[in-house]
Amino acid sequence: MVAPAIPEVIEQEIESAIESRNEALPSLRELGPPDLVHLIKQSAKSGGRQTGVYHHVTGIDASSSASLAAYINTLTQTAQDKSNKVISGLYCCYNAFSRLDMRVEVKIPGGVESYCIDERGDKRVASDSLWLETFLCGVLRAYSYADDGSGDTIKKIIAVRRFDPVTSTDVEHKFLDAAERLFFKGWQLGSDPEIQVPNLVSNHLTTGLLNYVHTTGRYASGQNLFEKLRSRDPEISSLLARVLISGDEEVKAVRLLKEAIEMLPMDYSLLNCQAAFLQSKGKLEWASPLAQRAVIAAPSEFGTWSKLAEIYVGLEQWDLALLTLNSCPMFTYVDKDAPRMPEPARVILPVLSNTALDEIDESVQGYDTEMVHPNLRKLSAAGYKGTFLKAYSLLTDITSKIGWDQLLRIRSQVFVMEEEYRSEKSQPGTGRTTGQVTGRNSSTTALRAPSPDTNWQKANGDESGSVKNENEEEPSSPTEQPDVGAPNGNVNCGAAGGDLAIEKPEHTVASTEVKSGSEDPDPSHANYTHFQHKRLCERWLDNLFMVLYEDLRIYTIWRTDMARAKASNDSSASSPSTSNTIYSKSAEEWEILGELAERLHHVPEAIEAYQSCLRIRFSPKAMRAVVKMWEEDKKTENVLQGMIRLIAWQYRWYSEFSPELLRSIRKLIEDEGAVKVRSIVQATSLPQPVLDLTHRYVELCATFRSSGSDG
Numbered sequence: 001m002v003a004p005a006i007p008e009v010i011e012q013e014i015e016s017a018i019e020s021r022n023e024a025l026p027s028l029r030e031l032g033p034p035d036l037v038h039l040i041k042q043s044a045k046s047g048g049r050q051t052g053v054y055h056h057v058t059g060i061d062a063s064s065s066a067s068l069a070a071y072i073n074t075l076t077q078t079a080q081d082k083s084n085k086v087i088s089g090l091y092c093c094y095n096a097f098s099r100l101d102m103r104v105e106v107k108i109p110g111g112v113e114s115y116c117i118d119e120r121g122d123k124r125v126a127s128d129s130l131w132l133e134t135f136l137c138g139v140l141r142a143y144s145y146a147d148d149g150s151g152d153t154i155k156k157i158i159a160v161r162r163f164d165p166v167t168s169t170d171v172e173h174k175f176l177d178a179a180e181r182l183f184f185k186g187w188q189l190g191s192d193p194e195i196q197v198p199n200l201v202s203n204h205l206t207t208g209l210l211n212y213v214h215t216t217g218r219y220a221s222g223q224n225l226f227e228k229l230r231s232r233d234p235e236i237s238s239l240l241a242r243v244l245i246s247g248d249e250e251v252k253a254v255r256l257l258k259e260a261i262e263m264l265p266m267d268y269s270l271l272n273c274q275a276a277f278l279q280s281k282g283k284l285e286w287a288s289p290l291a292q293r294a295v296i297a298a299p300s301e302f303g304t305w306s307k308l309a310e311i312y313v314g315l316e317q318w319d320l321a322l323l324t325l326n327s328c329p330m331f332t333y334v335d336k337d338a339p340r341m342p343e344p345a346r347v348i349l350p351v352l353s354n355t356a357l358d359e360i361d362e363s364v365q366g367y368d369t370e371m372v373h374p375n376l377r378k379l380s381a382a383g384y385k386g387t388f389l390k391a392y393s394l395l396t397d398i399t400s401k402i403g404w405d406q407l408l409r410i411r412s413q414v415f416v417m418e419e420e421y422r423s424e425k426s427q428p429g430t431g432r433t434t435g436q437v438t439g440r441n442s443s444t445t446a447l448r449a450p451s452p453d454t455n456w457q458k459a460n461g462d463e464s465g466s467v468k469n470e471n472e473e474e475p476s477s478p479t480e481q482p483d484v485g486a487p488n489g490n491v492n493c494g495a496a497g498g499d500l501a502i503e504k505p506e507h508t509v510a511s512t513e514v515k516s517g518s519e520d521p522d523p524s525h526a527n528y529t530h531f532q533h534k535r536l537c538e539r540w541l542d543n544l545f546m547v548l549y550e551d552l553r554i555y556t557i558w559r560t561d562m563a564r565a566k567a568s569n570d571s572s573a574s575s576p577s578t579s580n581t582i583y584s585k586s587a588e589e590w591e592i593l594g595e596l597a598e599r600l601h602h603v604p605e606a607i608e609a610y611q612s613c614l615r616i617r618f619s620p621k622a623m624r625a626v627v628k629m630w631e632e633d634k635k636t637e638n639v640l641q642g643m644i645r646l647i648a649w650q651y652r653w654y655s656e657f658s659p660e661l662l663r664s665i666r667k668l669i670e671d672e673g674a675v676k677v678r679s680i681v682q683a684t685s686l687p688q689p690v691l692d693l694t695h696r697y698v699e700l701c702a703t704f705r706s707s708g709s710d711g
Contacts, residue, residue, distance in 0.1 A: 002355070002689070004654040006078060007055050007159035008348040009341070014040065014052035016342045021092060024340055025101055026119040030190035031141050031204055032094030033339040034058045034160055039075060041084040051084065056339060058145050059163030059657060062093045062138035063174065064131055065114035068104040076108060094141075094337075096189050096204075097133040097182065102126055136178040139165040140189070140208040143215075144336065148660040149627075149646050151620035154653045157338055158347065162655035168703060172218065176225050179209055183229055193333050193386035194302050201238055201269045210242065215659040217666055217706045219247030234260055238269035245277060253277070268298035272307055279307075284314045300329055302387045309394050318398060318407075319414045325394055326415075326541050333386035351652060354689040360618045360649045371586035375554060379592070381547050381599055388540070392599070395544055396551075400601035404552055408505055411545070415537040418507045502552050505545045508537035555596055559605065587616040594622060603629070620649050631664065636672055639664070640680050640694070647693045656696070665697040669708040674698055 011017055021036055034056040041051045061067040072089035091104045100116040107113075116124045142165040147153040154160070166172050186205030191198035198204075213222035226240035237260035244253035257274045264270060271294035278287035291308040298304050305328040312321035351361070384392050399407050412420075565583035585593070590613035597606035607629050610622035627642035643664060650658055669677055681694050702709040 002352065003074075004161055004651055004656055005350040005352045006075065006161070007350070007654055008053045008081075009055060009159050009344045010346040010348070011052035011054070012343065012345040014050060017052070017054045018090065018092070020341050021101070021339070022117065022121055025099075025117065025121075028094065028096075028099070028337050029334070030337055031096050031137060031144055033337045034141060034145055034157065035060060035062070035094075035138070036090075036092040036339065037072065037075070038090045038092070039072075039086050040088045041081070042087050044083055044085055048084075050087070054159075056157060056160040057163070058138070058160065059142040059165040060093075060138065061135070061165070061171070062102070062131070063135035065104045065112060065126065068093065068114075069106050069112045072104070072106045093134055093138060095130060095134045096137045097185055098130060100124065100130065102130065102134045132178055133182060136175070136182055136205075137189075139175050139212075140204055142657070143208050143211050143659060144204065146657060146659050147650060147655055149620065149624040149650070149658050149664075151624075151649070151653075154650070154655060159349070160654065162650075162657050164657035164700070166212065166216070167700065172216075172221060172704075175212075176209075176221060179205065180225060180228060184233075193331060194306075194390065196300055196302070196329065196331060200233065200235055206239060210239070211659060213243055214246055215663050215666075216704050217670075217701075218704055219243055219249075223247065234263050235267060235269070237264075238267070238273045241270075241273050241277075250277075266293070266297040268294040268301065268304055271297060272304060275307055275311065279311060279314065284311050287311050288315065302329055302331065302390070305329065306387075306390055306394065313394065313398055313401070316401075318402060318410050321394070321398060322410060322414055323535060325391060326535065326538050328387065328391060330387045330391070330538075330540055333388070335385075354687070355648065355651055355693065357645070357648045357652075357686065357690050360645055360652060372588045372592065376589055376592045376596075379551060379554065379596065381551050382592070382595060388544075391541070392544055392547070395541075395548055396600050399548065399552075404502060404549075408503060411505070411508075411537075414535060415508045416534045502549065502556050505549055508542050551596060551600060555600055555602070558593055558596075585612065587613045587619060590616070591619055591622055594625060598625065618645065618649070620646060623649075627664070631667070634671075636668060636676075637680055639668060640677065641684065644681065644684060644686065644691065644694050647697065648690050651693050656693075662697055662700065665694075666701050666706050669698065669701050669706055672708070674702060674709045 009017070015038070017036065018038055021033075024033075035058065036054060037057055038052065038054040041053060042048050057071075060071050068091040072091055075089065076086040087108055088110075089106045089108070091106075093102045094100075095102050095116070100118055102116045103114065105113045105115075114126045116126050116130060118124060142162070145153065145157075145160070146162060166175055183205065184200070186203045187198040187200060189198070189204040191203045192207060195202045209222065209225070213219060222243040223240065226236055226243060230236045230240055237256055241253045241257050241260070244250070244256065254277070257270060257277070261267070261270050261274065271290050275287040275290040275294060278284070278290065288308075288311050291304070291311050294304040295308055305324060309321050309324040309328070312318075312324055381392060402410075562583055590609050594606045594609035594613060597603075597609055607626060610619075610625045613619050613622040614626065623642050623646055627639055627646065630638040630642065643661060647658075647661055650656070650661070665677070678695065678698055681691055681698070684691060698709075
């Protein structure tokens with residue numbers, strides 16, 4: 001297959017990109033940025049001026065200086081730029097284990113020199129052990145910086161070529177051998193933002209290994225690796241169990257977890273793994289005590305608390321879910337090590353003509369913020385990442401199940417509200433029980449106590465415990481406008497049978513307003529009758545409620561306008577004298593509305609918005625979301641039509657490798673067989689070079705002998 005085109009960032013000053021990389025080395029903390037490839041070009045005319053150009057790349061074999069020099073040589077032979085010739089090249093690849101930048105310098109004509117640069121900028125000798133570490137880091141970076149098909153990662157860093165780092169079983173053997181030899185140093189690489197402290201089983205190495213196994217379906221290879229490592233440390237049993245479960249060997253996984261937990265009864269990774277397995281089987285009552293024990297074993301880890309909150313949501317213990325969410329330790333999000341480069345003189349982003357596809361090239365015009373309404377631009381939930389994204393997802397999940405009004409009622413039952421606190425404080429001596437505002441720790445309540453308000457459903461007139469989500473009703477009145485400027489900050493929308501209101505939440509009391517337990521209580525306010533079973537809400541969670549309100553406000557206005565336009569069109573169809581109402585949005589606005597509905601767990605509405613976006617222009621994010629829906633509905637032909645376009649879009653932006661897209665193709669082959677998948681792809685009326693891009697993913701599955709690839 002033809003390699004992707006070569007993007008070029010032209011420097012204002014030669015080697016300024018290398019200087020910027022040198023300056024950034026001391027600040028790198030995790031896997032490091034993508035590899036930097038710097039070329040010096042000279043005009044083909046004698047005595048021509050020299051120019052510095054560069055691009056980034058992932059997935060190149062970094063096991064030796066020869067393989068990196070070979071990549072530079074491929075750049076000298078390209079016919080893309082015939083007016084200049086390459087006279088030298090430098091390949092920079094970061095070794096995150098030893099905190100060194102491995103470099104291979106190629107002179108044309110001339111020789112090859114390999115060395116490494118430390119954080120102080122001093123040269124060092126590149127040894128075989130350093131190249132082993134660099135090779136492993138290169139594979140992990142390829143998976144870490146790969147796009148998930150939505151295009152978000154591709155848009156973050158310009159001019160990055162992405163290759164598949166493991167294209168054969170021989171390379172896989174080399175990768176897993178390096179992982180085995182360096183496994184117990186993996187914690188040095190850092191971890192995902194949800195992990196506070198990297199450890200033996202939670203770091204970028206284990207994340208990359210699991211990602212590789214799940215992407216390629218090479219479960220046997222993963223089992224063999226973790227079996228060997230488990231003999232050296234039983235803590236690795238949690239990783240082996242996860243691979244066994246994914247590989248459909250659940251009985252072996254359960255036995256393994258039982259043995260491992262008997263040996264390590266307070267290992268939170270094992271407890272979390274078993275709780276997640278029981279949760280997937282619907283055994284939430286069994287999962288709950290395991291999740292509680294995991295929290296006790298690792299109270300400073302976000303993952304244990306979020307898992308317990310998920311289980312409480314499944315058990316419909318909404319008050320305990322909120323208390324558990326309130327107890328989650330939140331971490332400042334630290335993004336991946338991205339390259340910080342100087343302002344370029346020019347950027348060249350070529351397209352290979354034989355793989356170009358007109359319908360996806362329409363998105364090259366980019367994202368136009370001028371086409372987006374200001375209210376949509378300022379939705380802050382769209383920027384959440386790490387622990388805050390997970391916490392917000394849990395909060396929206398609760399809202400989608402019980403409704404906004406019920407959520408606010410439960411919130412006021414478990415947290416001290418600002419208004420009631422001030423009211424109680426202004427009337428001293430009215431209570432009969434003396435105590436602090438928070439009689440018990442919310443963490444202890446969430447872990448050990450039953451739900452303090454088990455009959456709240458009956459108290460609110462619902463015997464079955466199910467609560468109707470009012471904000472999901474479709475407004476039927478086309479005449480009433482959403483009242484965004486209501487005096488109380490609510491949004492009122494006309495609905496059948498009454499008004500649909502999104503109540504603006506009042507703030508909870510700030511912890512700074514309440515005296516700490518070490519201080520003497522104010523004798524005039526010793527009796528707080530309403531606060532004996534309430535907790536102080538963390539300020540970040542209070543802010544999430546405000547952000548959720550804003551999301552619901554915009555969502556409600558959108559759905560009301562849509563319903564009004566539909567009702568108007570229905571009435572105009574029956575009355576020819578009435579004109580149609582056109583509900584018009586830009587492609588960017590439809591994409592944002594799709595994300596909004598997806599955040600709020602309104603999947604049909606999200607798909608509707610994404611499809612409206614795709615009718616205007618191609619959007620990888622919208623297409624990926626629609627393809628996921630088709631995958632769930634088992635619409636194989638539609639899935640493949642979408643996948644062809646997503647793969648072509650990735651290739652247009654210099655990426656021939658996306659783990660998520662490869663996983664989707666592999667799943668299709670497992671369900672339908674490789675012959676049927678190839679036939680459907682080949683029957684598509686698109687240029688053959690475009691279809692060959694998808695055929696390559698199918699061939700890769702055959703190389704790894706995935707299930708169904710032989711028929």
